[in-house]
Amino acid sequence: MKFVDEAYIDISAGDGGAGCVSFRHEKYKEFGGPNGGDGGRGGHVFAVADPNLNTLVDYRFSRRHDAQRGQHGMGSDMFGAAGDDITLKMPVGTIISDAETGEVLFELLAPGEVITIAKGGDGGFGNMRYKSAINRAPRQKTPGWPGEKRNLKLELKVLADVGLLGMPNAGKSTLITAISNARPRIADYPFTTLHPNLGVVRVGPEQSFVVADLPGLIEGASEGAGLGHLFLRHLQRTRLLLHIVDMAPFDDGVDTVAQAKAIVNELKKYDSALHKKPRWLVLNKLDMVPKEEREALVKDFVKRFKFKGPVFEISALTREGCESLIKAVYKHISAQQKIELAPEVVDPRFADVAEPAQK
Secondary structure: OOOOOEEEEEEEOOOOOOOOOOEOOEOOEOOOOEOOOOOOOOOOEEEEEEOOOOOOHHHOOOOEEEOOOOOOOEOOOEOOOOOOOEEEEEEOOEEEEEOOOOOEEEEOOOOOOEEEEEOOOOOOOOHHHHOOOOOOOOOOOOOOOOOOEEEEEEEEOOOOOEEEEEOOOOOHHHHHHHHOOOOOOOOOOOOOOOOOEEEEEEEEOOEEEEEEEOOOOOOOHHHOOOOHHHHHHHHOOOOEEEEEEEOOOOOOOOOHHHHHHHHHHHHHHHOHHHHOOOEEEEEEOHHHOOHHHHHHHHHHHHHHHOOOOOEEEOEOOOOEOHHHHHHHHHHHHHHHHHHHHOOOOOOHHHHHHHOOOOO
8 A cells, every 4th residue: 555644635514404484384273383493413524543544545536525514494393404424534643734824733643533623514593493472473594504614734643652764775674674563675775665664563561662664864855855854754753763874884985974974964954853852873784794893893983973872783684682672662662651641740839739638
């Protein structure tokens, strides 16, 4: 299935049905009175977060979505039926914004979450609503209210705990294959990955996290070069970034430090908040470096790169060092989750004000 993370749709909730002007006509009932019913409500448009979807491809070629209008009111005190609602299934992590102003309207962050993105119009009043002691034969009615109409932009940001970034052919796809259930395409040439891949990493019973593999970045990605800039938004919701570096490039003249610095620079240009996220250094393909040269090579790289965070030495192909990396990542993510779920700390001096004592 083609990966699509952006789409535009036009939605229209149903208009309300018009009220009815009618009078009771029965034998021997000369003055039956008004009996025109109200119109029915127009159908709503809902959006639901479906965990079984991971792309917006359904909305690339199906742009128009209209709910049913409400039925008009009828005589004999009969109200019109409400219009049928429609529900649009979207991937978890979808951002719904106004296509014209760019204002973010809704976000689908939890599986099964349902939101109303367009409300149907209320039905109009029939003449039985206007009956009174001084107006016994009203002929007033009101039309139905129009339903909401919107032009929306759908943008998908995948929900992952860890994001992999690095130059093309750094071994990101091999790593996600080694540690998770994801099976992306792997080949010995750059730009094999053309769209994000998600994988679940199992650490133990009821212990797991989600990792996202993105297309490789190249210098100038923030200005539109390559493919990586198209998918950098998918890293904005991650808790941790793993910077994968190829320590055994095909071309001996390649400066791996310069490439690593270029990646960091592209992150900073794209989004300063993304640049400030926790980022660990993962030195990959060390199985292709002679054992007697590894230590000196790693020390030289870290010194020139001036990196002060955690550094992991691995081989995604042989899975050497992957186990310790997984355990460290899970420990970090678990700590982050506890911080996010921790209750707000209240100054003890104001505890009585914040939470009144129960009698």
